[in-house]
Amino acid sequence: MNISADFGITVTDTLRRKNDELIHRMDLSSDNLDHDRVREIFPDIDFNSNTGFLAVTGGRHLELGENIDETPIIHVNEIEAIGEGSMSLAKLNKDESTIIVSAGSGTACIHAQNGVYTHCSGTGVGGGTVLGLSKLLLGTDNPEEIATLAEKGNESQVDLILEDVVSGPIGQLPSTTTAVNFGKISKVDKEFSKEDIASGIINLVGQTAARIATSVAMMFQANQIVVVGRAPSFNGLKKSLEDAASITGFTPHFPEKGEYASALGALLVAEKNPSN
Numbered sequence: 001m002n003i004s005a006d007f008g009i010t011v012t013d014t015l016r017r018k019n020d021e022l023i024h025r026m027d028l029s030s031d032n033l034d035h036d037r038v039r040e041i042f043p044d045i046d047f048n049s050n051t052g053f054l055a056v057t058g059g060r061h062l063e064l065g066e067n068i069d070e071t072p073i074i075h076v077n078e079i080e081a082i083g084e085g086s087m088s089l090a091k092l093n094k095d096e097s098t099i100i101v102s103a104g105s106g107t108a109c110i111h112a113q114n115g116v117y118t119h120c121s122g123t124g125v126g127g128g129t130v131l132g133l134s135k136l137l138l139g140t141d142n143p144e145e146i147a148t149l150a151e152k153g154n155e156s157q158v159d160l161i162l163e164d165v166v167s168g169p170i171g172q173l174p175s176t177t178t179a180v181n182f183g184k185i186s187k188v189d190k191e192f193s194k195e196d197i198a199s200g201i202i203n204l205v206g207q208t209a210a211r212i213a214t215s216v217a218m219m220f221q222a223n224q225i226v227v228v229g230r231a232p233s234f235n236g237l238k239k240s241l242e243d244a245a246s247i248t249g250f251t252p253h254f255p256e257k258g259e260y261a262s263a264l265g266a267l268l269v270a271e272k273n274p275s276n
Contacts, residue, residue, distance in 0.1 A: 002051075006262035008059065008105065010105050083110050091255075095113065095114055096223060097223065099111060099216050099222045104230055125209065127231035130231070158197060163175040206239070227253065228255065
């Protein structure tokens with residue numbers, strides 16, 4: 001049985017291939033990454049038996065060495081893992097120029113074409129930003145609570161939109177487009193609801209990711225944008241990203257099971273190149 005692990009900043013995703021079935025598990029990441037930690041996240045695996053291999057990516061995976069007991073460890077570069085897993089999940093033509101947005105704790109942009117994956121941009125703004133700002137401003141970093149608040153809120157109550165600052169739309173931008181994220185906070189003397197603040201936080205992150213992705217897509221003349229990672233699980237963030245991308249004519253793909261694209265990519269790369 002071949003297995004893989006993606007050691008993310010917040011979450012560690014593991015996959016195991018059993019016949020034609022992929023079994024996924026998620027664990028919170030640990031500050032320590034060693035063989036004992038690997039055994040913790042694969043409690044039922046005997047690494048002295050015929051396991052096949054363990055493919056690893058993310059975090060400090062290089063510190064794990066070349067073997068765990070009798071099982072070889074195959075190290076896969078994070079960019080290649082994200083690219084291979086994302087394109088497999090999206091089921092798009094690999095020959096076509098595509099931008100992959102890995103929206104996790106931060107946001108990375110990868111250009112994919114002809115099976116070659118190149119890191120081309122990114123931002124420190126991502127799901128980790130949602131959690132951090134929510135803890136500061138809302139007193140919670142619980143993703144479900146933040147999402148529930150945001151769904152009841154309206155970001156235009158905290159953001160300045162174009163119709164607030166100019167007389168009409170600008171170019172392709174509709175009058176409801178955000179002009180200044182959280183711009184109303186300093187302009188209006190009132191109490192702002194937790195719901196509207198949560199909506200504003202998620203809108204800020206979604207728009208930032210979309211604008212970087214679409215700018216890179218136009219630079220690389222890419223026709224497709226694929227979004228993977230856990231951040232899109234915030235429904236409001238996914239909508240903000242979609243709305244911001246649509247202004248420049250893009251409709252991003254959000255493939256099912258995109259949260260474990262990196263772990264899948266590590267497994268696929270290792271299966272193609274087991275000698276690595």
